[in-house]
Amino acid sequence: MNKWMLTGVVCAGLMTGCGGNVKRVSCSGLDWNKFGYETALAGESVRTFDQYRDGCGARLEEGAMQTYMDGYSKGIAEHCTYKNGYALGFTKKSMSKSCPTELLAEYERGFKSGRFDLGVKVDSLKKMGEEGEPRPQEKDPTGTRGAF
């Protein structure tokens, strides 16, 4: 194999590798508001938008960021609630790290409450397994436990 063929193979490999790793992002035409809303509702970071901001640069649709932020703000307010925190805690999922400070306290409280109830349930299931008798367990999705 001469050096020209070797060079061609190397280049082809590099290009394939680059082409495989580069993710194309759409710089316009997206429903930015919905995108922001769904991102926040899933508890994902606001920096999900960075790929568009950095990838598109000046080609980014005008007003895209503001529209995205509007949707994100709405979504994060719906995600960062006591009820949602409780559900995450009870289902042994992780808390989102994206909640704004003014909503974080309630969200965390819900999460801890959910985890606590999960622990109680697990314990009662273990005891049930050991003693063979079911015990009624109480959930606290309302958020009053630990309020005072």
Next chain:
Amino acid sequence: MWLGACLRNINMRTGLLGMSVLLAAPAALAAAPKITIEFSQPTFILPQFTGPYQEREASIAPSEYEKAEQLKEMLEAGKRKEVLAELEKFYSIELSPAMLMLQAQIYLSLEMYDKAEATYLNVLKRTPQLIRAHSDLGQLYLIKEQPEKAREHFARAVALGSNEALIHGQLGYLNLTQFGPYSAISSYQQAAALEPANMQWQQGLLAALTQARMFEAAQALLNDIISRKPDIPELWLNQAALALNSENPRSALNSLEMALLLGDKDPRNRKSLAQLHLQLGSYDRAIELLDEGLRQNFFDGSGISEYFAWLTRQDMWDKAEQMLKLVSRNIDALSQDEQSQYHVEVAQVAARKGDVKKAESEFRRALELNPANGNALITNALFLTQQKKYVEAELLYMRAEAVSGVEKQALLGRAQLYIQMQDYSAALAQLRAVLQKFPEMVHLKDNIESLENILKTQG
């Protein structure tokens, strides 16, 4: 507050009246059944842990402590733009409301008003109960000259519990300008209660009370302020204004003199003072003020004409002449139109004294300086009519008919001239023309009818 006391007083009196009726009733009600009163179960209202009972001040998140320290050092070093650059690396949702407030305040200090506004509004969207955000946004809207929005936010800050004199004072001012004095009084009172030494709130309260025509309260407040600060001319001017509103010209005169003594130099106040002296009969002082005013170019032509009219109406032609002699020393300070009017007045004095030649010469000079001086044309025409120089008078009336503001007077004057000339058909035609042009002058119909009858009689 004093208004509240007034209302309480009324309630007390009503209460006493109610009691006396009750005391009179028992004899008539001797056989009435026993009255019992049932109370419903009380309803307790628990404070909520959200809404208006939330924190009114923003605090930074624990995760921001380190960054906050860093930014504090940069701010102390005066590196505002650098601090801004640091904050702008974050999405707004990543920053606590406290950090966003800092960002907004830096935008404001750097006069980036649109960005400051957007940031404050963002803070309020997330935490609508932040007093400082409302008060800062109010200040921003004042800078941007949007007083309606400023007022809304100051009002909100007060409703949320702000107890800063500045906020109350500014709310008072904005309420005064947008909604009238009654909505401003309590705000100014609150500001004055918090900062009693701040004259701005006292004067604002004074303005509000005066505009609300609460003159007694305004006077009481002013007396109190003057007793503490007797050497401020503006306060004496306020006193004079109140006295005029209460139709007390002597008190107004005394207060204006005091203001003058303390250094007030506003020519309008000197003019008012001179007018008050004329009104109250202290003519020498009025002339003295006029003399001083003329020497210092305080008085303009319109002021001089007003005094002349006033003096001649009082038949004080000597004083009027004395005043005109003072004016003659400073005649070059008057505009050409004002000089024209001055010569008309000199002509009138001359005519009054029977100096026909001088009167004619002064009228001529007046019209040379301003050929469209309607007053000069009419007055001259009247004078010529008295001198039986009818043709010249008629020409002047016809010229005056083309000058706006004296057209009606000129038309009527010419009709009068024809009557004096006993040219009744010309007078009749003239009066008909006046009535056609000014149909509201219905009283002319009687004059027209009289002339028609005269002409019928003459055949």
